[in-house]
Amino acid sequence: MSIIRLALPNRGRGGSGLALAMPAVLLLLAFFVIPVAMLLLRSITEPEPGLQNYAALVGSPTYAKVFLNTFFVAGIVTLITVLIAFPVAWALTIMPRPWAAVIFAIIILSMWTNLLARTYAWMVLLQQTGLINRILISIGIIDQPLQLTNNLIGVTIGMVYIMLPFMILPLLGVIRKIDPSILQAAALCGATRWQALTRVLLPLATPGIASGGLMVFVMSLGYFVTPSLLGGTANMMLAELIAQQVQSLVNWGMGGAAAFILLVVTLGLYAVQLRFFEAREGTR
Amino acid sequence: MLLDFRKLGAWKWALSAICGLMTLFLLLPILFIVALSFGSSRWLIFPPPGWTLRWYEELFADPRWIDAALTSAKIAVIVMVLSVVLGLLVSLALVRGRFRGRAVLRAFFLTPMVLPVIIVAVALYAAFLRLGLSGTLVGFVIAHLVVALPFSIITISGALETFDPAIEDAAILCGASPWEARLRVTMPCISHGLFSAAIFSFLISWDEVVLAIFMASPSLQTLPVKVWTTLRQDLTPVIAAASTLLIALTVLLMVIAALIRKGKAR
Numbered sequence: 001m002s003i004i005r006l007a008l009p010n011r012g013r014g015g016s017g018l019a020l021a022m023p024a025v026l027l028l029l030a031f032f033v034i035p036v037a038m039l040l041l042r043s044i045t046e047p048e049p050g051l052q053n054y055a056a057l058v059g060s061p062t063y064a065k066v067f068l069n070t071f072f073v074a075g076i077v078t079l080i081t082v083l084i085a086f087p088v089a090w091a092l093t094i095m096p097r098p099w100a101a102v103i104f105a106i107i108i109l110s111m112w113t114n115l116l117a118r119t120y121a122w123m124v125l126l127q128q129t130g131l132i133n134r135i136l137i138s139i140g141i142i143d144q145p146l147q148l149t150n151n152l153i154g155v156t157i158g159m160v161y162i163m164l165p166f167m168i169l170p171l172l173g174v175i176r177k178i179d180p181s182i183l184q185a186a187a188l189c190g191a192t193r194w195q196a197l198t199r200v201l202l203p204l205a206t207p208g209i210a211s212g213g214l215m216v217f218v219m220s221l222g223y224f225v226t227p228s229l230l231g232g233t234a235n236m237m238l239a240e241l242i243a244q245q246v247q248s249l250v251n252w253g254m255g256g257a258a259a260f261i262l263l264v265v266t267l268g269l270y271a272v273q274l275r276f277f278e279a280r281e282g283t284r
Numbered sequence: 285m286l287l288d289f290r291k292l293g294a295w296k297w298a299l300s301a302i303c304g305l306m307t308l309f310l311l312l313p314i315l316f317i318v319a320l321s322f323g324s325s326r327w328l329i330f331p332p333p334g335w336t337l338r339w340y341e342e343l344f345a346d347p348r349w350i351d352a353a354l355t356s357a358k359i360a361v362i363v364m365v366l367s368v369v370l371g372l373l374v375s376l377a378l379v380r381g382r383f384r385g386r387a388v389l390r391a392f393f394l395t396p397m398v399l400p401v402i403i404v405a406v407a408l409y410a411a412f413l414r415l416g417l418s419g420t421l422v423g424f425v426i427a428h429l430v431v432a433l434p435f436s437i438i439t440i441s442g443a444l445e446t447f448d449p450a451i452e453d454a455a456i457l458c459g460a461s462p463w464e465a466r467l468r469v470t471m472p473c474i475s476h477g478l479f480s481a482a483i484f485s486f487l488i489s490w491d492e493v494v495l496a497i498f499m500a501s502p503s504l505q506t507l508p509v510k511v512w513t514t515l516r517q518d519l520t521p522v523i524a525a526a527s528t529l530l531i532a533l534t535v536l537l538m539v540i541a542a543l544i545r546k547g548k549a550r
Binding site: 017018019020021023024025027028031032034035036038039042084087088090091092093094095096103106107108109110112113114115116117118119120121122123124125127129130131161164165178180183184193196197200201219221222223224225229239242243246247252255259262263266267270 | 286287288289292293295298299300302303306307309310311313314316317320327328329330370371373374376377378380381382383389392393395396398399400401402403404405406407408409410411426427429430433487491493494498508511512515516519523524527528530531534535537538
């Protein structure tokens, strides 16, 4: 046995294998870890050492509005996508197969379609003379075209469109694993449909809602492309603030400070999720 | 009851309706862009008053669009190759390695996927300004590689986990050298994972917007950067034509990826 072990590269020899990962480790150290660390460092060293950048970010009403916009949009988008994704994921689990397969393919296709192409579609659809306004006028709901772009309405619609797949897929993964006989048991015990939904199906789907919801919320917080194209400069979100500070104002200290806040919130929320799931796993 | 479609009763129709509306919501904007790209209205009136190929002609007549597309393709191919090679090496280390801290290393490799791209973009922008890589092909490749690598690692290590190393051992015991066994036994068996990783890495690089905006210079830009700068000026139908070609490419690559998965299942 030990001779065989010596002959086989995948057995024995403790420590083997790490060297294979080294090129990628070096790449990420040089072009990910160090640059991000340097950026964060600049938030407390530029223009002079101290916390003045953070004080400015927290103290000014202009920046307060950016934070408010960011958390508001991320929250609303998460809520809407959960409300749509839950029935969709539920339906996809139980629908006759060809239908479910076609709808699933469309979800995946939409997710991988170029982000700018999808955002452009909504810029055209939502503009003053766009199709949405024309349909609303022709069926008599409104008289004047609504302002749907360059504000948070446009951002919300565009973001819901882009985030939906990220909510449906985790939810689908969880609902698919639920044993149908549990719901049969609920029915046999006399539960009405509504009771079975609220007391059995929803609680069992909660891990999916939590992980999908968190992912959508976190991704929305740091989203750049859709908010800047559909929201305009007057309705800035956090990622746009970072880009503006660095690119237009060349204020690396402020840009770094805003990036640090985004980083802490993102990693903090993921840490909460890891904790939450480990706790759940532990109780089983 | 609730997880049996036939026994849902009236709820069946409600669920189907929500599902149908959502599908239309996802699909119609994409079809809308495709239709507009062939429509004759410069003001993007829908339904279009007539049909034309004018926007495609304008697109192909403009060397800036062609250059941007070629740059995008060049970068995406280089990123694809590097991402698969590095992803394979990392996956071998993560799946087969016997060292401590593999879970930590795995988490480390996935962080670029988790962090908001804007942070990576701004950080690399600063670093590249200092290193003189700003606006260069190398800069683009490095930036795209950082975000493509996690997807490559997930896909390839997933394929490697389902492959029993005992088969590779058997080849070695039959007289193959370790590298021969890896190349001629393991590689063909995980090829579906390698191909998927290649397709996803290509698409991630090809579609990357945020990093590319920060890496681009007036003389070197990718297709998404060109779309971005044009979009900020006006909503010309030429973008609809460009978008349609991008959508066509995505559909093509997704079909290839699906065929690869099917081939693996067989």
